[in-house]
Amino acid sequence: MKKFKIYAYAFLGVILLAVVCLLPLPVYLESVGKAINVADYVTVKGRTDESKGKLMLTYVSLQKATPILYVTSFLDKYTSRVPASEISGGETNAEFDKVQSYYMTDAVNQAKAISLKLAHKKYKRVYLGIYVMSILKNSTFKGKLKVGDTIVAVNNRHFDSTEGFMKYVKAQKKGSPIEITYLRDGKQKKANGKTVTLIGTNRSGIGISLAEKTKVKSPTKIRANMEGIGGPSAGLMLSLQMYSQVANVDLKAGRNIAGTGTISSNGKVGDIGGIDKKVVAASRAGATVFFAPNNPVSKAEKKADPTALSNYDEAKETVEKDNLKIKVIPVKNINEAISYLRNK
Template identity: 30%
Template sequence: MSRRALTLLVSGFLVLALGIIGAIAKVPYVVLSPGPTENTIGEIDKKPVIAINGHQTYPTSGALSLVTVAYQGGPSSRIDLLTALRGWIDPSVAVVPEETIFPDTRSQKQVEEENTVEMTNSQDFATAAALTELKISYTTVVSVVSTEKGKPADGKLNQGDEINTVDGKKVTEVKTVADAVKSHKPGENVTFNITRGKDQLDVTVPTVATADGKAIVGVVMQSSYKFPFDVDINVGDVGGPSAGLMFSLGIVDKLTPGELTGGKDIAGTGTITPSGEVGAIGGIAQKMVGARKSGASVFLTPADNCDEALQAAPDGLRLVKADTLHGAVLALDALRTGKGAVPSCSTG
């Protein structure tokens, strides 16, 4: 056998061996890629993404699309080395250490369950934000989820108790209660007025000090909402809180005459608070690619993601900065009418 033939044979064997190793070897990384988009004013499987019952709605057109990130990998289904290498080469995807998505303290199932809970919360927050924007009244209920064993609230506050006031101050959000408790010195009492079943009670709970000296009572709470009509959101197997802004815009569009989009295909992302503040999200690069592939020409971008978005925006996608729901509505009005300023990531 000639030297050249031997070299080719050895090289071929090495390539084959590396290929086999790459296909077999599992690595602790996760590949993030552009996921599907869903039009919040459209339908999935012939059912509206946002269904409103009990209040007048109006026709819409165009698209207000939420965007997603798909992932491969995780502790229970690790990717092979070749998949990771392909991801590193592809500029439209990201390859990140496994613990970035699935921390050691939580299992893959727990992370997925948390994403589901966050999606449910984002839908409630989106409805609250939309009604706040439209000045439609609703009721906020802060209730007890659990108490910490051995802490003062244990045995005094029960799961399901609705907290009406704290130290005489009307409770409108979890933060109201937390701030009231923290305003006390450890050892002082906090007075809760609660609804338990059909009864309304005053419950006095002493505070204790945390390791850093702050006052606590040891109660875990959550906010829920009583809306004057039904808003049902159906997005299938999508998790996380980042669709909040687009849900809110979809609700606003359906509840108001005219069309926010002007018939355009608009996508976007961002968490939302009940008061309408837009928060940053992860995976902005992959979400923009997915938006552009779906046909969007405008992308509503959380203000805190603008710098990152500018570095990765695909051609033909206009980045519109959104820091509040109200600001996003005004920006869409300006885009549709050609009147007024449209906030842009490129202009700070």
């Protein structure tokens, strides 16, 4: 009987330990990630960049919390605890991964476009269709379309822009039959449904959130193997790396340079999240310069959070508070970053 109690207690202890260590909580832990050399991922005309110095992209580390990880996270001042709903938006893990993959693919395409443009190289943007980012609850295509599908035609009509697609759908009356032609895993399929009134509006739609899917084609071949890295925040550093290789310009001059920010095809640098953690990652990786988006905080953001700071101000505050040996450079577009690197 005594041995039975010992075994029972041991078994309960194992169960409790497993719960503490393995039970996933509806919380993500966002902490300092790494800064990595973009040259390791980008090739131009089959050649890699072997010049001295580094242009580094930065990312945050994101992991699902367990009870023990949640408690110990308070020992790291750079770790934030974020509700799972804020990270995934209610999406499944597979859907979340597909959305992040789209963001990275789009960042690569935007970086190709702006780097080729700045280097005065020929290129063209090819419109591929509509990328499905999410499907609304009242959509008649729920259960038919999936996140990651690419819509290529509506009622057998093809469009050369997202605007054309949206204009056509908006013109349909509520309840109008709609046939969607889409690509999934490289195979063309069709789905039928009806237009619905979009929530919070009096407009008709098919009830999806979408993004434009394009591809950049050029005689100057650029490849970026970003497998395993998601999100749009590497756009600026990808653009700088691609431009330096396409134009054969040494922007590094032996320095380790890091940064973050989305990039548009016209060179505008957009805001990102977790910049306090990214500047710390850059500093730990030996970067001496860190580019940070410098866009003003909107009135809506200030209303929601009176303490909200711009990306640049938040990065600068982190550096000053922790006495990091890295210089934060504010940028609103890629030309400002290029100008700084050339003049310094």
